[in-house]
Amino acid sequence: MTLLEVYLERAVRTPGAPALVHARAPHQVTFTWAQLVDRAREISLALPPRARVAVTMRDHPDLVPSVLAVWSQGGVVVPVDSEWGSQVREVVLTRSGATHLLDSGGVSPNALANPDAPALPADTAMISYTSGSTSSPKGVVLTHGQLLHAYETAGVKMREHLGHQPMVFGASMRMSGLGVLGMTYLWPAVMGMSVVVLPELGLTSARDHWRLLREHGVQLTYLVPPLVELLNRMGQDPGGEVVTCLSGGAPLSAAGQSLFQDRFDAVLLNVYGMTEVAFAAFFGDLEDGRGTHSIGVPVTVSARLRDAQGAVVEGEGEGEIELSGPSQSCGYYDNDEDTAALLREGWVRSGDLGRRDAEGRYWITGRRKDVVLKGGFTIYLHEIEEAAGQIPGVVESVAVRLDLPTGEDVGLIVFAPTVPAAEAIQKELSATLGRQRAPRRVVLTAEPLARLGQEKLDRRAAMVRWQEMISN
Template sequence: MNLASHVVNSARAHPDRAALRLGDDVVTYRMLDRRTARVAAMLRDRGVRPGDRVGLMLTDTPEFAFAYFGALRAGCVVVPLNFLLKSGEVAYHLGDSEARVLFAWHECAEEARTGAQQAGAEAIVVDAGGFGELPVPGRSADVVADRHEDDTAVVLYTSGTTGEPKGAELTHGNLTRNCDIVADDLLRLTPDDVVFGGLPLFHAFGQTCVLNAAVASGACVTLLPRFDAEKTLAMLAGHGVTVFAAVPTIFSRVLQQPDPGAYDVSRLRLSLTGGASMPVQVLRDFQETFRCVVLEGYGLSETSPVTSFNTLRAGPRPGSVGTPVRGVEMRVVDDGKEVPQGEVGEIVIRGHNVMKGYWRRPEETAVAIRDGWFHTGDLGRADQDGFFWIVGRSKDMIIRGGNNVYPREIESVLYGHPAVAEAAVVGLPDPDLGEEVGAAVVLRPGARATAEELRAYVKSRVAASMYPRRVWITDALPKGPTGKIVKREIVPPLGPGGR
C-alpha cells in the first residue's frame, strides 16, 4: 500500500484530464505521473532510500504535489513544513525528523538553506516548472515503492502551543483510508469535480480533503497559493469549482466582499469546513448567498485528520461536527469514564485514522494514546442522535468564579450580531474570580457598534456568569497559516473595560 498509487491509478484511468490548475496553467494526470516519477528517480539517485525523511517547504503550487507524491513514490516519509518558517525553526524540524533532503520554494530559499545546513540536510531550491527540467528516468522509476499500511508516510508537526512541536506519524493506512472516506462518503467526488485548493497543503486538512481526495478520484484541484477573497470568488466562478473546502475565516472573508452573490457559482454543489469552530451565522449566510450546503467536520493532525463530519445522507446540523466517519469511534469522557449524554467532557477517538504515535517520543505517545483511545484535549458533548458538539479546547475553557465558560458558545452569540465579522473569546486574569471573560471583536466593513452595545447584546442572551465583562474592538485578529485565530496572541488593550 502506497498513497502515491492514487497518482498512477488516476493517470491510467484519466491521462488527459486536469489534475492541477494554477491560473491558466493546467497539469494533466499524465504529466503528474511523469513528474512524480522524475522526483522519485532524483531522490534515488541521491541515495535517499525508503523510510528516509524528505522535507517539503513549498507553497500551494503544482510543485508541492510533484514533490509530495514523488517522495512517497520513492518510499520516503514526507515532512511538510510551513514555507514561512525561519531558519531556526527549519533546523529544528529537519533535525528532529532527521530529514536528509529539503525541497524549498525559491521565495524562502535563504531561510531554508540556512536551516538545512544547520540540520545537516541538503536543500534543493524549486521554482515554477523546476521539476519539468529533470531528466526523464528509466522505466524502473515508474515503479511505486511497496510500503506496508503500517509504514509511516507523513510526519506532521503540531503547532507546539504546549511545548516543542511534535511530529505526528501518519501511516499509509491512516492517510489512504481517510482520503477514501472523504472522497467517497463525504464529498462523493468524480472526475468531473473541481476542488478549490486554497488551504495550505502542508496542513492535514489541505492534504487529505483537497489534494489526496481529489487525486484519488481523478478530480481537479485549482490552486490559490495565497488567499485573497476577491480572487477566491473569481476562481469559484471562472474555474467552475464544485467543492469548496476552507476554514471558517475564509468563509467569513468571502461573504464580506462587495456583492458576493453577483458571482456565477452555479457549479458549486458542496462546501466543507473544519480546523476551527464554524459560527452558525456564517454557515447560514454562506448557504443562503451561494445556495450551497456547508458541511462542518472535526479532526486533528493526529487523526489524519478527519474524525467526524456532517453528511448529506444524515442531514447537517448547524453548530455540530456531525457523527464519526466510517470505522471511527468517538466518546466523551471525564477522568477516563464516559459521561452521561449531553454533558461536557473530553473527546477521545479510536479507529484507523489515529496516528502511529509522536515521532520518537514514546512517553508523550503513551500519554496521548491510552488503551487505544487518542485523547484530544478538546471538550465536547454528544446528543441523543450521536451528533457531536465541540465547545472548545480544555486549555481554552474559562473558569470564572468556579463556573465553566466555553468560548465557542459566546462566540456563536457574537457572530449573530449584524455588525460582527470576527470574534474571539478568551480568559483574562482576575484577582477575585480567577478568570474573567473577554472578547475581541472585528467589525464588518462599514458597520458600527460599541463595546458596550456588544456586551449588552451577549448579556441578554446568555447566563449572567458567561457574558464577557471586557469587550474590545480591534482591526484584526492574529491568525495562523490556515487562517485559524491564534488566541494565545490576543492581548486586550489597556484601560477600563477593554475599550
C-alpha cells in the same frame, strides 16, 4: 498500496485527463495525471533514496510533484509551513531528523547536517508537526496505510452525501501543512477528482470567489469558519449548480452556517478531525438537503465519549471525544511522554468536548482547554467569539482566558474597523450573553488577528497581544 501508487494508477488509466489546474497567480498551468507523475520523476532525480525530506509548503504547481518525488524514492515528507518563524522552523528540521530541505518551488534540495535519527515505521509517509506556535512542536507520524484508509472511507461518505461522484475540487486556502495538503490535494486524488487552485480566498478576492467556482465547475470545496464568515459578508453568488462546502479546523457558528446556506446555492457541512487520526473523521450531517450543525457520525474512525468522572458514556450523553481506528497515527515522533498523554486505553484523546444523540450523531460543544469557569458558569471561548461575530462591524474576534486573583474570567480582542468604541461591543455582548457570560473587557485592534495553519486562531499569540494592549 501507497499514496504514490494512487497517482501512478491515475496516470495509467486516464493519462490525458486534468489532474491539477493551477489558476492562482502568478502561475497558470495545467498538469494531466501523466504530466504530474512525469514532473515528480524529474524532481526525484535530485533526491537521495529513502531520505527524510522537509518540503516547504508553497502555493506552487511543483508542490504535489515534490511530495510525490520524495515518496518515489522511498522517503518520508516533513511538511514545513513557509510562514513559520526561523526558530520554529529550525526546531522542526532538527527534531524531525530531516536530512534534506526541498523548496516546493522546484529548487534543488539542500542537505541538512542532522545526525542519525530514531527509526520510523517502514510505511511512514509523513511526520506532520501540529503546532508552529510553540517552542516544542509535536510531530505526528503517519503511514501511507493510515492516510489512505482515511481518504478512502471519507470518499465513500462524501459520495453518499452527494449521491454522485464529484469531479472537480476547488482549492482556495493558503498552503500551510498536511491539513490543507490532504484536504485539497491528496484526498481529491484518491477520490479521482481534478483540483482547481483558485486565488487565495481573502478580503480582496471574496467578492469574485463564487464566480470563479462556477467558471471552473467546482462541485466540492473546503473552507474554514473565518472564510465562511467572510463570504457571508462579501460574497456574491451568480447562482448555478449546488456547491458542497466543507468547513473545519475551528468551531463553526450555527448562525453563520445557516446564513451561508440561505445566501448561496451551497450545502455547508460541519466536518471534524485532527492530525492524530490522519484526516477529518466526521463529515457532517444533512437534513432536507442542508447541512446541520452536527458533525454527524464517525466515518474514518470509531468514536466514544468519556465524562468528567472518567467513565465511558453509553448511549446519549456528553464528554470528551476519544477516537480510535485504522487511520489512527503512530503517535508523536521520538516523544514517548506526549504520546502517552495523547492516548487513553489506546484511544486518542481529542481534547474536544462533544454531545451524542440517540442516533449516534455528534455535536462539538467546546474545547477542554478553551473552557473558563466564571461565577459558577462554564463558558466556552468560541461561544463569545460567535456572539461577537453577530455584531455589525465586527470582522473577527478572539477570546482569551484571564487568570485573576478573584478567579477565571474572559477578555476579548476584536478587529472591527467600523465600530467606534469597545464599549458598544461590550454592551451588546452583555445584552446577548448576560453579564455573567460576557467578557470582562473588550479591546479593539486595528490589525487582523494572528492565525495558524488552516486559519485557526493563534490563542497563544492572542494572549501575548492582550498583555501588550492592556499594558499600554
